[in-house]
Each structure stands twice: as C-alpha cells, then as structure tokens.
Amino acid sequence: xxxxxxxxxxxxxxxxxxxxxxxxxxxxxxxxxxxxxxxxxxxxxxxxxxxxxxxxxxxxxxxxxxxxxxxxxxxxxxxxxxxxxxxxxxxxxxxxxxxxxxxxxxxxxxxxxxxxxxxxxxxxxxxxxxxxxxxxxxxxxxxxxxxxxxxxxxxxxxxxxxxxxxxxxxxxxxxxxxxxxxxxxxxxxxxxxxxxxxxxxxxxxxxxxxxxxxxxxxxxxxxxxxxxxxxxxxxxxx
Amino acid sequence: xxxxxxxxxxxxxxxxxxxxxxxxxxxxxxxxxxxxxxxxxxxxxxxxxxxxxxxxxxxxxxxxxxxxxxxxxxxxxxxxxxxxxxxxxxxxxxxxxxxxxxxxxxxxxxxxxxxxxxxxxxxxxxxxxxxxxxxxxxxxxxxxxxxxxxxxxxxxxxxxxxxxxxxxxxxxxxxxxxxxxxxxxxxxxxxxxxxxxxxxxxxxxxxxxxxxxxxxxxxxxxxxxxxxxxxxxxxxxxxxxxxxxxxxxxxxxxxxxxxxxxxxxxxxxxxxxxxxxxxxxxxxxxxxxxxxxxxxxxxxxxxxxxxxxxxxxxxxxxxxxxxxxxxxxxxx
Amino acid sequence: xxxxxxxxxxxxxxxxxxxxxxxxxxxxxxxxxxxxxxxxxxxxxxxxxxxxxxxxxxxxxxxxxxxxxxxxxxxxxxxxxxxxxxxxxxxxxxxxxxxxxxxxxxxxxxxxxxxxxxxxxxxxxxxxxxxxxxxxxxxxxxxxxxxxxxxxxxxxxxxxxxxxxxxxxxxxxxxxxxxxxxxxxxxxxxxxxxxxxxxxxxxxxxxxxxxxxxxxxxxxxxxxxxxxxxxxxxxxxxxxxxxxxxxxxxxxxxxxxxxxxxxxxxxxxxxxxxxxxxxxxxxxxxxxxxx
Numbered sequence: 001x002x003x004x005x006x007x008x009x010x011x012x013x014x015x016x017x018x019x020x021x022x023x024x025x026x027x028x029x030x031x032x033x034x035x036x037x038x039x040x041x042x043x044x045x046x047x048x049x050x051x052x053x054x055x056x057x058x059x060x061x062x063x064x065x066x067x068x069x070x071x072x073x074x075x076x077x078x079x080x081x082x083x084x085x086x087x088x089x090x091x092x093x094x095x096x097x098x099x100x101x102x103x104x105x106x107x108x109x110x111x112x113x114x115x116x117x118x119x120x121x122x123x124x125x126x127x128x129x130x131x132x133x134x135x136x137x138x139x140x141x142x143x144x145x146x147x148x149x150x151x152x153x154x155x156x157x158x159x160x161x162x163x164x165x166x167x168x169x170x171x172x173x174x175x176x177x178x179x180x181x182x183x184x185x186x187x188x189x190x191x192x193x194x195x196x197x198x199x200x201x202x203x204x205x206x207x208x209x210x211x212x213x214x215x216x217x218x219x220x221x222x223x224x225x226x227x228x229x230x231x232x233x234x235x236x237x238x
Numbered sequence: 239x240x241x242x243x244x245x246x247x248x249x250x251x252x253x254x255x256x257x258x259x260x261x262x263x264x265x266x267x268x269x270x271x272x273x274x275x276x277x278x279x280x281x282x283x284x285x286x287x288x289x290x291x292x293x294x295x296x297x298x299x300x301x302x303x304x305x306x307x308x309x310x311x312x313x314x315x316x317x318x319x320x321x322x323x324x325x326x327x328x329x330x331x332x333x334x335x336x337x338x339x340x341x342x343x344x345x346x347x348x349x350x351x352x353x354x355x356x357x358x359x360x361x362x363x364x365x366x367x368x369x370x371x372x373x374x375x376x377x378x379x380x381x382x383x384x385x386x387x388x389x390x391x392x393x394x395x396x397x398x399x400x401x402x403x404x405x406x407x408x409x410x411x412x413x414x415x416x417x418x419x420x421x422x423x424x425x426x427x428x429x430x431x432x433x434x435x436x437x438x439x440x441x442x443x444x445x446x447x448x449x450x451x452x453x454x455x456x457x458x459x460x461x462x463x464x465x466x467x468x469x470x471x472x473x474x475x476x477x478x479x480x481x482x483x484x485x486x487x488x489x490x491x492x493x494x495x496x497x498x499x500x501x502x503x504x505x506x507x508x509x510x511x512x513x514x515x516x517x518x519x520x521x522x523x524x525x526x527x528x529x530x531x532x533x534x535x536x537x538x539x540x541x542x543x544x545x546x547x548x549x550x551x552x553x554x555x556x557x558x559x560x561x562x563x564x565x566x567x568x569x570x
Numbered sequence: 571x572x573x574x575x576x577x578x579x580x581x582x583x584x585x586x587x588x589x590x591x592x593x594x595x596x597x598x599x600x601x602x603x604x605x606x607x608x609x610x611x612x613x614x615x616x617x618x619x620x621x622x623x624x625x626x627x628x629x630x631x632x633x634x635x636x637x638x639x640x641x642x643x644x645x646x647x648x649x650x651x652x653x654x655x656x657x658x659x660x661x662x663x664x665x666x667x668x669x670x671x672x673x674x675x676x677x678x679x680x681x682x683x684x685x686x687x688x689x690x691x692x693x694x695x696x697x698x699x700x701x702x703x704x705x706x707x708x709x710x711x712x713x714x715x716x717x718x719x720x721x722x723x724x725x726x727x728x729x730x731x732x733x734x735x736x737x738x739x740x741x742x743x744x745x746x747x748x749x750x751x752x753x754x755x756x757x758x759x760x761x762x763x764x765x766x767x768x769x770x771x772x773x774x775x776x777x778x779x780x781x782x783x784x785x786x787x788x789x790x791x792x793x794x795x796x797x798x799x800x801x802x803x804x805x806x807x808x809x810x811x812x813x814x815x816x817x818x819x820x821x822x823x824x825x826x827x828x829x830x831x832x833x834x835x836x837x838x839x840x841x842x843x844x845x846x847x848x849x850x851x852x853x854x855x856x857x858x859x860x861x
Contacts, residue, residue, distance in 0.1 A: 055746055075749030084750075091747035093740055104740055108752035112733060152751075288667065335846040341663055342605050343849045346800050347842055353793045354838035361831040472610070472789040476675050483668050516683065519676025526668045527655055 003066070004028045005160045005191040006052070011061035013051040020059060021047040023215045029160060029193050034186050036202050036223075037195040039212030045195040046088045048212070049164045052193075053085035054078040066159045080108045082159030088168060088195075090149040094138030098129055101137050101148055105155030115155065122151040125181070143174035150181060160191050167198045179205070259389040264505055266393055266461065269400035272497035273454040275481040276407050277447040279493040282482060284411060285443050286423030288341055291332050291348035293475045294355045295448055299325040299455030300465040301359065301366060304373035307460070309365055314379045318456040325452020326445050333444030337437055356470035372466030379460045392461050399457055403450045404494070410446065411490055415439055473515060477504075480518055484525055489535050572704035577819070577826040583711050585818025586718035587780070590773040591795040592802070592810045593725055594766030600742040600805030601762040603662070608648065608670040609770050609795060610788030611677035616641040616771030617778035617787075618681055621690050630695045638771045645767020648673050649760050657759070674788075682785040689787075692779040714776055721772060722811050725765075729807055738762055742805055794834075797841035803854025813852060817841075 006029040014020035021044045029035045039045050050056040054075035063071045070078045093101050102122055106115035123130040126147050167175045179201045202209055203223045211219040278292040299321040306317035332351055336344045360370050381391035410416050418439045459465045485496020507514035598604045619640040623633035652669045694710035729735040740748040741758045798817050802809030825833040
C-alpha cells in the first residue's frame with residue numbers, strides 16, 4: 001500500500017491578505033505517482049505550488065509532506081524536509097555558473113556532502129549542461145535554462161518533486177526533450193506534482209489529472225476518463 | 239491668515255514682556271530651518287527623490303552671501319538674492335543628473351556632492367575657506383530699528399521668508415505640478431501614461447526648492463553673522479532629515495512641526511549635547527519602526543478621530559507606501 | 571621615478587584601505603539590499619573598541635581581533651533591532667535609510683558621550699621605514715596592506731567556495747530560488763550584516779592608526795566607501811576590490827602630482843561623473859527596474 005507523499009486539505013491561499021487565488025483545494029499525491037494539475041494561465045497553478053513550497057503562506061488549510069505538517073513553514077524548512085520545487089520561470093542564479101547553480105541544488109545538509117556524485121549524475125543526464133558547465137547561467141538560452149532548473153532539482157533526494165510549467169516559453173522540439181526527461185524521472189519512481197497549461201503529454205505521463213479553474217479544482221480523474229471527454233476538453237482548453 | 243497675525247505680534251509679546259531676545263532667536267532659527275526642511279521635503283517626500291544635497295545647497299546660499307558681502311562689499315539684500323539664485327543654479331546642476339538616476343544612486347551622487355563641497359569649503363582659497371574657519375563678520379540685513387533690539391527686525395525678515403516659503407510650498411503642493419510629482423512618486427508608469435513630462439516637472443520642483451533653500455541659507459548666514467564648514471557635518475544633515483522624518487513625511491505641516499520639535503529639543507538639552515543627539519538617533523529608529531510617517535500625520539489622525547471627522551487624512555496627503563520592497567516575495 | 575613609485579605605493583596602500591572600507595557595504599547591499607548609512611559609525615566603533623582595549627593594556631593584535639568581533643556584534647544587534655523588523659515592509663528603501671541613519675546618529679552620540687570629542691589615535695605597531703627609489707615605505711603601511719588584501723581575498727574566497735558563501739550569493743541573486751534550495755534568508759541576512767560590520771570594524775582600526783579617530787571621523791570615509799562600491803558595481807565583491815585599487819591609485823596620483831588638497835575633491839568629482847555616466851559601475855548589471 002502506498003503512503004501519501006503529499007496531503008493537501010482545504011487549502012486557501014493568495015498573495016495579498018483577503019485576496020485568495022486558490023480556494024479550498026484538496027489533493028493527494030502517492031508514492032511514485034505523477035499527478036498533473038491542468039489549467040489555463042492565471043488560474044492559480046503557480047500559486048498552488050508556491051503555497052506548497054512555502055513561498056506563499058496559506059490563509060487556510062493543511063499541508064502534509066510525508067506525514068509532516070508544513071502548512072506555515074518557511075521555504076527553506078520545507079526544502080530541507082524533502083520538497084523540491086522547480087519553479088515557473090526557472091529562477092536560476094544568473095551570476096553563478098551552471099555548475100554552481102547545480103551545486104546550490106544540493107545545498108541542504110544531507111545532500112551537500114554528496115554533491116560531487118550528484119553533479120556527475122546530473123551532468124550525465126543533461127549533456128548540454130555538461131558542455132556549458134563553467135558558463136554563467138545568465139547566458140543560457142531558454143531551453144538550456146529549463147534543463148538547468150530541472151537538473152538543479154535533481155541534485156538532491158526529493159520526497160516530492162513539483163514542476164511548474166515545464167513547457168512555458170519553449171519551442172515544441174525543446175518541449176519534447178523536456179518531457180522526455182520528465183518521463184525518465186518518473187520512471188525512476190519519483191513522486192511528481194506537475195502543473196501545466198499544455199495537455200499534450202498528460203495522457204502518456206500522468207497517473208491522475210486535476211483540472212483547475214479560477215482557483216478551484218473542478219474535476220479529477222485518470223487521463224483516460226478526462227481526455228476521452230472531448231466536450232470537456234474543447235470547452236476547457238479551446 | 240490667522241497664524242500670520244499671531245506671527246506678526248509675537249516679537250512684541252515676547253520682548254515686550256521682558257523675556258529678552260532668547261526665545262525670539264529660537265523662533266527665528268525654527269522658522270528658517272523649517273523653510274530648509276520644507277524645501278527638502280518637496281524633493282524627498284513629495285517628489286520621492288532621495289537627494290541628500292540639501293545642506294550643500296544651504297551652504298552655497300550661505301557662502302555666496304558671505305563672500306559677496308564680506309569680500310566684495312555688496313549690499314546684503316542683493317547678496318541674499320544672488321545667493322538664492324546661485325543656489326537655484328546649483329540645485330538645477332545637481333538635479334539634472336539626479337533625475338536620470340534611480341533611487342540609491344541619487345543618494346550616492348548627492349552625498350558625493352556634499353563631501354566635494356565640504357572639502358572645498360575647508361581647503362579652498364582663503365576667500366572661501368577662511369583658513370578652514372569659514373566666513374565671519376557677515377553683516378546683518380539692514381532694516382530700520384523696530385524695537386528694542388535688532389533681533390526684532392531680523393525676526394520680521396525671517397517671518398517674511400517663512401511665510402513666503404510656506405505659502406508658496408503649500409500652493410505648489412496643491413497645484414498640478416505638485417499632484418504630478420506625487421503621482422510620479424507613487425507610480426512612474428501611471429504618470430507616464432498620463433503624459434506628464436516627468437523630467438521637466440521634477441526639475442522645476444528642484445529649482446523651486448533650491449531657491450527657497452538658498453534664500454533661507456543666506457538669511458541664516460546674515461543673521462548669524464558667520465558660516466563655517468561645520469555645517470557640512472553629518473549631524474547637521476541628519477538633524478534636518480530628522481525634521482522631515484519625525485515631523486511627518488509626506489504631509490504638508492510635517493516638516494514645520496519637525497523643525498519646531500527638533501530645535502526646541504536641542505535647546506532644552508543644550509547642556510546635554512550628547513544626549514540630544516542620542517535621543518535623536520533613537521527617535522529616528524523608533525519612528526521608522528512604529529510611525530513611519532512621522533508625528534504630524536499621527537496627530538492629525540488622532541485629532542480628527544477625536545473630532546469625529548473623517549477628513550482628518552487631509553493633512554497627510556499621500557503616504558508614500560509605494561517603494562516596492564525587494565523582500566516582498568520572502569514574506570509570502 | 572620617485573614620483574611614480576610614490577604614487578604607486580600610495581595607491582596600493584590607499585586602495586587596500588578603501589577595499590576594506592567598502593567590502594562590507596557591498597556585501598550588505600548585494601545580499602540584503604541595504605544601503606548601510608551606519609557603516610561610518612561602525613568604523614568608529616571598531617576604532618574606539620580597539621583603542622579602549624589597548625588603553626587597558628591588551629596586546630595590540632588581540633585588541634584588534636576583539637574590536638572586530640565587537641563591531642560584528644554591534645552589527646548583529648543592529649540587524650535584530652532595526653533591520654529585521656523592516657524586512658518585507660513597504661517603503662523598504664526609505665525606511666532602511668532612515669533606520670541606518672538613526673543608528674549612525676545614535677552610535678556617534680554614544681561614542682561622544684563616553685569618550686568625549688578629543689581626537690584619539692592608535693599607535694602603529696610596527697615602526698621602521700624602508701627606502702626605495704627615494705620613497706619612504708613604512709613597515710606599518712606594508713602590514714596594513716597585507717592585512718587588508720588578505721581580508722579581501724579571504725572574503726572573496728569565502729563567497730566563492732564555501733557553502734555559506736554560496737548561500738549568500740544565492741540570496742543576492744534570487745530570493746525565491748534561494749529559499750527553495752533550503753537557504754534560510756533571514757539567517758543569511760544576519761550573517762551578512764554581522765560579517766559586513768566586522769569588516770567595517772577592521773577598517774576602522776586601520777583608519778584610526780593611519781589617520782585619526784573621533785566620533786565623527788566615520789562620515790567622510792563612508793562616503794568614499796559608498797562611491798567606491800558604486801564604482802565597482804553595487805553588490806559585486808570583485809568589483810569593489812578592483813574599484814578600490816583604481817580609486818586608490820587615482821587619489822595617490824593626484825596627491826603626488828597635483829597636491830594633497832585636490833585628492834579627495836578630485837575623487838568625489840570623478841565619482842560624480844561616473845555615477846552619472848555609468849551608475850552600475852565596472853561589474854554591476856545595467857540597471858534593471860527593481861519593481
């Protein structure tokens with residue numbers, strides 16, 4: 001029986017007091033599962049993930065990571081507890097080299113001593129990063145930054161890996177590569193919560209899909225059931 | 239208008255009742271520094287530009303009148319006018335680059351300007367530096383004897399300057415230029431979208447503020463009879479800064495209240511010179527933690543609340559809650 | 571030849587001191603976005619602390635070390651009492667300036683009360699002078715240069731290679747990402763302010779031995795440090811070090827060839843020009859709207 005890696009109950013959250021973007025959201029992610037949160041831009045996907053990783057403080061609800069309550073914990077504590085959030089927009093460190101960015105991925109104490117090994121593994125996984133390892137991250141292209149953000153997220157063990165909009169701003173060819181990597185990561189057994197606007201890869205990858213509209217979870221189910229409902233899809237994603 | 243009447247009567251009340259010219263001199267001091275504080279506030283609080291060139295401009299006003307009267311024998315009235323004009327020019331010279339720079343770079347630019355002048359005033363040609371002691375024996379502004387002491391005449395001059403400055407600043411703050419500046423301070427993009435020529439408007443404000451500052455500085459120098467490089471000391475700069483911060487940042491009466499408070503405080507604690515500065519430092523810190531807009535807006539609000547009046551916020555025009563904090567994200 | 575050596579040596583010495591004065595400022599700006607107008611007061615704290623220890627018979631080297639620690643502690647208290655409460659509030663720019671100005675005023679007043687206005691000096695610990703090409707190079711000057719340079723390089727190494735140093739850099743570059751990596755932003759701020767203050771304390775000790783010490787002697791060096799920091803690129807330690815030596819050499823050259831009274835005015839004038847043409851300095855990023 002799998003234990004829930006992430007349990008969210010009644011989460012209500014927003015950037016400004018009184019202005020909530022996420023309303024009463026509940027979801028779980030089990031070990032090894034890939035759960036996709038699908039929704040148009042501006043409907044709260046990022047706010048949801050940021051509330052889970054501690055960048056935004058929820059106004060109501062409960063969040064548990066592998067049983068530990070992290071609802072109002074600060075970002076660094078949540079990261080130390082095993083949450084890896086690969087944020088929307090990559091948020092790389094522009095004046096650090098590719099290698100230094102990756103090293104920062106292993107900042108938390110348990111990972112720091114193993115960083116050399118982790119670095120070797122990640123560079124192996126992402127040859128483009130390996131070839132640019134000494135260059136400043138600020139000089140990378142959009143696709144390379146995405147890879148860097150992904151690689152950085154893989155530098156330490158994650159109870160839960162959250163990926164926010166992996167296809168944002170990328171050319172279709174690059175999106176394919178990015179999702180290819182994500183598939184590899186899933187195949188290794190990692191629990192993943194993925195948020196995207198793009199439904200293309202959901203069918204192959206996702207174990208469960210949640211539709212998010214205006215801050216509210218409107219539907220939840222397997223890709224098969226949701227994606228077969230073409231009426232829903234066209235209404236939802238145009 | 240009511241205040242003006244009281245103002246006119248003050249010297250008679252004070253001197254007439256035999257309390258001597260001591261309190262009169264304090265009031266003169268308050269009025270002139272209040273002008274300097276108000277003028278600085280126009281730049282700092284109304285336009286939102288972190289210029290620290292204020293004392294430098296005061297000094298220019300003071301030095302010009304000093305040099306002209308002492309070394310060239312000018313009529314003090316003319317030299318004061320000249321000083322105000324020179325200060326205006328200086329304000330423009332410093333203002334033009336300042337307006338093109340963002341926030342803290344203006345701090346650096348103006349502090350450099352301040353130190354540059356401080357150095358020059360101390361080590362420059364004798365005409366200016368007086369061997370490091372500044373200029374002494376500056377003649378008072380000539381005015382017919384109006385009572386038992388020349389201070390009475392000086393009082394009316396100061397009152398005149400104060401009234402002129404305060405009235406014109408009030409007028410500017412409530413004029414299209416004033417509103418434009420406040421709009422720009424709070425949101426540059428909004429102001430730009432409304433077609434306000436940011437540069438020109440702020441430059442006008444700089445010049446205006448510079449004129450008043452130079453005027454006050456010149457009158458102050460003629461009143462005190464001297465000016466020295468000690469005016470460039472950190473403590474003087476901070477004193478005026480504190481008048482704005484403690485008195486009320488963003489409100490019209492704030493700097494005036496601040497000037498009155500601070501100069502009075504200084505007088506009360508003259509024997510404990512060190513303690514007054516310490517109190518000042520502590521006050522500044524407390525202010526920023528507890529009452530970031532200063533005393534006057536708080537008083538105005540309390541007064542209004544007591545009177546059951548919703549328009550109490552009238553005096554605290556705009557609170558400058560506009561600087562986007564770089565740490566916003568962490569707190570969420 | 572004498573002149574060139576004089577200018578060069580003076581430049582290296584001055585540059586080393588400028589670097590020490592400025593590095594703390596640049597750290598605080600880079601990591602905490604704090605324009606520390608209390609930095610001058612921190613020099614003074616360092617100077618007076620060292621002077622007091624020496625006055626009580628503590629051996630010089632120990633006195634200096636204690637003074638550095640003491641100034642760091644003052645910095646930490648400043649962070650707790652004044653900086654941390656302001657974090658995240660609106661008007662951070664203005665509020666932090668007012669707050670540090672308040673601290674500076676308070677410290678200056680306190681020092682004046684405790685020690686009085688008389689100028690003090692810390693005697694150099696090395697005597698003796700070398701002569702080369704007609705230029706007097708004091709051993710004290712060499713010692714100061716070595717200490718300053720070593721400190722600067724140590725800071726640079728620390729930031730570049732240590733875990734905490736990388737955390738500091740990460741906070742300077744992207745707050746959210748740093749948090750996500752597990753960096754405690756507030757703890758990092760505390761470390762930066764304490765470290766910056768300690769460095770200021772060391773600078774203060776050096777200044778006290780080379781120039782003089784009085785409650786108000788910190789203001790002018792602080793403005794110099796501010797412009798050096800700007801010239802190098804606010805927030806860039808490498809930039810600050812380079813800028814410090816460039817300005818040190820400039821000041822020294824002006825002093826040797828034009829006269830001492832033009833040195834500082836020349837510096838401020840030059841810096842004003844730099845601020846106007848290239849505010850981001852040598853290694854800073856071109857201004858991006860920090861909105």
